[in-house]
Amino acid sequence: MSAKPCSATSSSTVSRSQWPRIVRLVEPQENKTHLAAFARTVQSGLSCQPKSLPWAFFYDEEGSRLFEAICELPEYYLTRTEDGILRRHADEMVAGLAAGGDTGLEPTIIELGSGSAVKTQRLLAAGLRQHDRLHYVPIDVSPSALEDSAQRLTRRFAELKVTGYVADYRRGLERIMARAKGPRLIVFLGSSLGNYEMDAAVELLTMIGQTMRPDDRLLLGTDMAKERSLLEPAYDDSRGVTAAFNLNLLRRINRELGADFAIEAFEHRAVYHPDRGRVEMHLLSTRDQIVHFAAAGMTVRLAEGEMIHTENSHKYTPETLSYLRSRAGFVEEAAWTDERGWFRLQHWRLS
Numbered sequence: 001m002s003a004k005p006c007s008a009t010s011s012s013t014v015s016r017s018q019w020p021r022i023v024r025l026v027e028p029q030e031n032k033t034h035l036a037a038f039a040r041t042v043q044s045g046l047s048c049q050p051k052s053l054p055w056a057f058f059y060d061e062e063g064s065r066l067f068e069a070i071c072e073l074p075e076y077y078l079t080r081t082e083d084g085i086l087r088r089h090a091d092e093m094v095a096g097l098a099a100g101g102d103t104g105l106e107p108t109i110i111e112l113g114s115g116s117a118v119k120t121q122r123l124l125a126a127g128l129r130q131h132d133r134l135h136y137v138p139i140d141v142s143p144s145a146l147e148d149s150a151q152r153l154t155r156r157f158a159e160l161k162v163t164g165y166v167a168d169y170r171r172g173l174e175r176i177m178a179r180a181k182g183p184r185l186i187v188f189l190g191s192s193l194g195n196y197e198m199d200a201a202v203e204l205l206t207m208i209g210q211t212m213r214p215d216d217r218l219l220l221g222t223d224m225a226k227e228r229s230l231l232e233p234a235y236d237d238s239r240g241v242t243a244a245f246n247l248n249l250l251r252r253i254n255r256e257l258g259a260d261f262a263i264e265a266f267e268h269r270a271v272y273h274p275d276r277g278r279v280e281m282h283l284l285s286t287r288d289q290i291v292h293f294a295a296a297g298m299t300v301r302l303a304e305g306e307m308i309h310t311e312n313s314h315k316y317t318p319e320t321l322s323y324l325r326s327r328a329g330f331v332e333e334a335a336w337t338d339e340r341g342w343f344r345l346q347h348w349r350l351s
């Protein structure tokens, strides 16, 4: 199935030749496919022991809004730290775009899971300092996040063209990379890779590599292993925003899949497991309960104290990054970190 421009944002009044422009591309079957995949994953997660729910479905409109609020929290050092590194080194990071040579073709920055793209503005500003024009292609499963950011970015940067793809990483990337002919930089920020277990992370990175040419670069942001006293509050803040983000997944399942999770009968938990190299988020059932899940004709029993695993956030070391890099077929060209070594951004190219 090919991606077709079947609905435009408010920029539909802007002619295709005008600059800047926003085109939102959605797939015709997106909603049906999405609901079927959502129901299947929820059903299989609730059938397992221990039970799990899919983190990939955190980002409906409310989930995206809550994630933006998380990024502002004092405990959530990730966004601030990564942004500080981007602020200092954005010019070097986009210099790789010139590696595509003097082709005369427009350079493109492609971002996976762009969200609000607030930090990305550092890269876009740097790109526009080095090039007369720039094409920014954010890919995200959240239409609301894409639309809001695309509107904001085209208001801020007069010479920026934005094409947002409502798609998952793989489908979005395969299509974009087949079309963008000029120099390209793929950006994957926020340590979003950390949601994937090691083998799945290798698979995702390998897929990214398969869409790249030798001149392309991947800019990857990863959160590094650190003390429990910093990690756990980052995923369990004092204002309860991360708890609301986690619980919102149950709300979404109730609304979109016709389940009847009693939200008040669950509590948010975040635990760092140094042996597994990750922070795990769970939802704890505070009582014995039965949940009906209409989309799958399923009834689920939960015991008091039973946990549903909702998300992993892996924390990396130089060794785990090097392992991922070599298994996925990349070499490192440059890396940047903050003075405390909490977060790391790296430039990879195909080996």
Ligand SMILES: C[S@@+](CC[C@H](N)C(=O)[O-])C[C@H]1O[C@@H](n2cnc3c(N)ncnc32)[C@H](O)[C@@H]1O
Binding pocket: 056, 059, 064, 067, 071, 079, 112, 113, 114, 115, 116, 117, 119, 139, 140, 141, 142, 145, 167, 168, 169, 170, 189, 190, 191, 192
């Ligand atoms: C942790 S947030 C990071 C947002 C932003 N990159 C940052 O660094 O703050 C993850 C983003 O990726 C999107 N996302 C999650 N899984 C995705 C997938 N499989 N394909 C495309 N987007 C995805 C979510 O909608 C969300 O906006």
